[in-house]
Amino acid sequence: SDDTPEVLNRALSNLSSRWKNWWVRGILTLAMITFFFIIIYLGPMVLMTIVMCVQIKCFHEIITIGYNVYHSYDLPWFRTLSWYFLLCVNYFFYGETVTDYFFTLVQREEPLRILSKYHRFISFALYLTGFCMFVLSLVKKHYRLQFYMFGWTHVTLLIIVTQSHLIIHNLFEGMIWFIVPISCVICNDIMAYMFGFFFGRTPLIKLSPKKTWEGFIGGFFATVLFGLLLSYVMSGYRCFTCPVEFNNDTNSFTVDCEPSELFQLQEYNIPLVLQSVLGWKTVRMYPFQIHSIALSTFASLIGPFGGFFASGFKRAFKIKDFANTIPGHGGIMDRFDCQYLMATFVNVYIASFIRGPNPSKLIQQFLTLRPDQQLHIFNTLKAHLVDKGLL
Amino acid sequence: EVYLEERLGELDLRSDSDVPYVPPPTDSTPEILKRALSGLSARWKNWWIRGILTLAMISGFFLIIYLGSFMLMLLVLSIQVKCYHEIITIGYRVYHSYDLPWFRSLSWYFLLCVNYFFYGETVADYFATFVQRREQLQFLIRYHRFISFALYLIGFCMFVLSLVKKHYRLQFYMFAWTHVTLLITVTQSHLVIQNLFEGMIWFLVPISSVICNDITAYIFGFFFGRTPLIKLSPKKTWEGFIGGFFSTVVFGFIFSYFLAQHQYFVCPEEYNSETNRFVTECEPSELFQMKKYSLPPLLQAVLGWEAVNMYPFQMHSIALSTFASLIGPFGGFFASGFKRAFKIKDFADTIPGHGGIMDRFDCQYLMATFVHVYITSFIRGPNPSKLLKQLLVLQPEQQLNVYKALKSHLIEKGILQPSLRG
Numbered sequence: 001s002d003d004t005p006e007v008l009n010r011a012l013s014n015l016s017s018r019w020k021n022w023w024v025r026g027i028l029t030l031a032m033i034t035f036f037f038i039i040i041y042l043g044p045m046v047l048m049t050i051v052m053c054v055q056i057k058c059f060h061e062i063i064t065i066g067y068n069v070y071h072s073y074d075l076p077w078f079r080t081l082s083w084y085f086l087l088c089v090n091y092f093f094y095g096e097t098v099t100d101y102f103f104t105l106v107q108r109e110e111p112l113r114i115l116s117k118y119h120r121f122i123s124f125a126l127y128l129t130g131f132c133m134f135v136l137s138l139v140k141k142h143y144r145l146q147f148y149m150f151g152w153t154h155v156t157l158l159i160i161v162t163q164s165h166l167i168i169h170n171l172f173e174g175m176i177w178f179i180v181p182i183s184c185v186i187c188n189d190i191m192a193y194m195f196g197f198f199f200g201r202t203p204l205i206k207l208s209p210k211k212t213w214e215g216f217i218g219g220f221f222a223t224v225l226f227g228l229l230l231s232y233v234m235s236g237y238r239c240f241t242c243p244v245e246f247n248n249d250t251n252s253f254t255v256d257c258e259p260s261e262l263f264q265l266q267e268y269n270i271p272l273v274l275q276s277v278l279g280w281k282t283v284r285m286y287p288f289q290i291h292s293i294a295l296s297t298f299a300s301l302i303g304p305f306g307g308f309f310a311s312g313f314k315r316a317f318k319i320k321d322f323a324n325t326i327p328g329h330g331g332i333m334d335r336f337d338c339q340y341l342m343a344t345f346v347n348v349y350i351a352s353f354i355r356g357p358n359p360s361k362l363i364q365q366f367l368t369l370r371p372d373q374q375l376h377i378f379n380t381l382k383a384h385l386v387d388k389g390l391l
Numbered sequence: 392e393v394y395l396e397e398r399l400g401e402l403d404l405r406s407d408s409d410v411p412y413v414p415p416p417t418d419s420t421p422e423i424l425k426r427a428l429s430g431l432s433a434r435w436k437n438w439w440i441r442g443i444l445t446l447a448m449i450s451g452f453f454l455i456i457y458l459g460s461f462m463l464m465l466l467v468l469s470i471q472v473k474c475y476h477e478i479i480t481i482g483y484r485v486y487h488s489y490d491l492p493w494f495r496s497l498s499w500y501f502l503l504c505v506n507y508f509f510y511g512e513t514v515a516d517y518f519a520t521f522v523q524r525r526e527q528l529q530f531l532i533r534y535h536r537f538i539s540f541a542l543y544l545i546g547f548c549m550f551v552l553s554l555v556k557k558h559y560r561l562q563f564y565m566f567a568w569t570h571v572t573l574l575i576t577v578t579q580s581h582l583v584i585q586n587l588f589e590g591m592i593w594f595l596v597p598i599s600s601v602i603c604n605d606i607t608a609y610i611f612g613f614f615f616g617r618t619p620l621i622k623l624s625p626k627k628t629w630e631g632f633i634g635g636f637f638s639t640v641v642f643g644f645i646f647s648y649f650l651a652q653h654q655y656f657v658c659p660e661e662y663n664s665e666t667n668r669f670v671t672e673c674e675p676s677e678l679f680q681m682k683k684y685s686l687p688p689l690l691q692a693v694l695g696w697e698a699v700n701m702y703p704f705q706m707h708s709i710a711l712s713t714f715a716s717l718i719g720p721f722g723g724f725f726a727s728g729f730k731r732a733f734k735i736k737d738f739a740d741t742i743p744g745h746g747g748i749m750d751r752f753d754c755q756y757l758m759a760t761f762v763h764v765y766i767t768s769f770i771r772g773p774n775p776s777k778l779l780k781q782l783l784v785l786q787p788e789q790q791l792n793v794y795k796a797l798k799s800h801l802i803e804k805g806i807l808q809p810s811l812r813g
Contacts, residue, residue: 120764121764131721131725135623135725155570308551312562316560345540349537353537362782363796366797369778377797380779381794384790388787390787390790391791
């Protein structure tokens, strides 16, 4: 059904249907981007909450499609069980995150300390309860339906909850690792659409007939450029580049630190080819900008496969959009289909190329060892530091 | 809603009645057995076949244990591959998707990727010294996650490119089927290996408890069974369930007592880089040293003893056996429901009289996760050598901070004496 608000409808009633659609999409796009900026301004806590809400909405959208496909509204247990599993998996993931980042807070409060010590066991017990309820809820003549919904729920959880958890991890690494990837995907979406609109001729893939090679390649170059510029602007501000820390004294999040090497300007020699083109011998850049090229490249080349996957999914189940949440755009999932591979890529990229393990987590693990093991590690570390001349 | 009305009719899912019936597998009992048992009636013949195969499997199990942990790892890997194959084959038959040849390759490719990821992590942890010496392995370990993710992505993109008009839904179903199967079989087998490295006893006692529960519940049900337990499995009875529970707890208790005495079973697996072999030699932890426990007055009156010598591990074995008897069967009910849903009698016909490998392992798969979670929550802390390795990888500034934090902690606890130089 047409969800466009009455206000917009009246304002645009004069225009033809094609331009009207374009205007609706355009206005909503600007609204979403503005909203994005507002929540960035509001800080990490609000961002975490927003990510959580988006995750729940996406889960709801996909599960609703499953229900519609399988006509399984007559199995009321299933709604409850799906939401219960969502709760369990979120409890597990967010519990692990909270334990890592809010370590000192957790250690101080007694109930939290016990919950975090036996966290895995509690999560597993909660999941098992859901599993046993599922087995007990199996009804004759509906076995297959119920197994399908069980499988559907689990695959959806795997996709949605892991991604949102990884996004939060990236966020804690530094807001720039959250903003740049997401912006690159959005930029690629918009740029590919524009290049396709003006220059589009050769179709890209049968799955999405509107996509063209011209849009794809134009979008790629535009996104890389955009990524470079955005990273340049953001690397100058500490609030974006510093890891998010929880300050125990003020009980709030702080983003204050000595910027790492990644965010300090360095002189780079331009290769001879570009020297003749640009006329400069060297350029001052942040090392992070080099990484942003990798991120933008992934967003432009592999990110669209997430979109094709979602298109294939929609064709397979004969639906036009995931839902009608956003007028002109479809559901939340429609906006986020290219994002979900991005979050995993950024997380793997950071873990492989940028940072090592988290020191506070290591200290935490150290404190649970036996005294003789602790001494052994301490002495080895001491010898290593003396060796390196740091002690 | 208009679009939903136009769904493909081929997979109408309102009821189970239209599921294609998969004919029962042909009798694969070896000729020898058939001739030997030709005299007996059908019921006893079946019982004898099951009995002989059970003994054969148990003997095979003992043989592999004797051969050591490396053989056990290989066995676990083979079982995993076979279970995966069985479940995927069922998926193909249900969806008649033999005409999508890409899909076979993609399913096996995904299995390879996920195994590469999990076993790569294990190898990095346990074979640390072996790995440090070889350059190529160093590179693979350092960028392991990235390489695994890249491999997975290739499979994902191949899937998207292989989508064929008119077969979209089928392909998505198979994609999801593959992933759920991977989630179940590969994670479990990986956790089984982790438990194995903790000490063979953590591998043997849980698996034996599940097998024992299976057998004793069957026997109790055979002789005393009267009240049905659950509609899903009409052969199960409450008498069998409760009798099996008590027998399994007693069995676990006694079995742990015997195993806890030998270093071979009790010690964590270590890889000795000099001899290039696994060694199981260590100072047995407190869990495996006899302690005196005072019996509660109730049991004192019954048994007549005041105190008893036990291994602390035996207390843990009660927890493991309880799980095996009470929750393990739910894995079996899940598998029964699955078989009924897809109208198959057995997962496959690999083992005569028993069905497929998956039929034997359906109760096991929750057990492996439970044991792993139990160990990480109640038994051991993190692995010290892994921790050290991670510490040495940190930035020098971070290392200094960690050093200072550790030092103050150790001094506070009195483990380290504060020196004058600080």
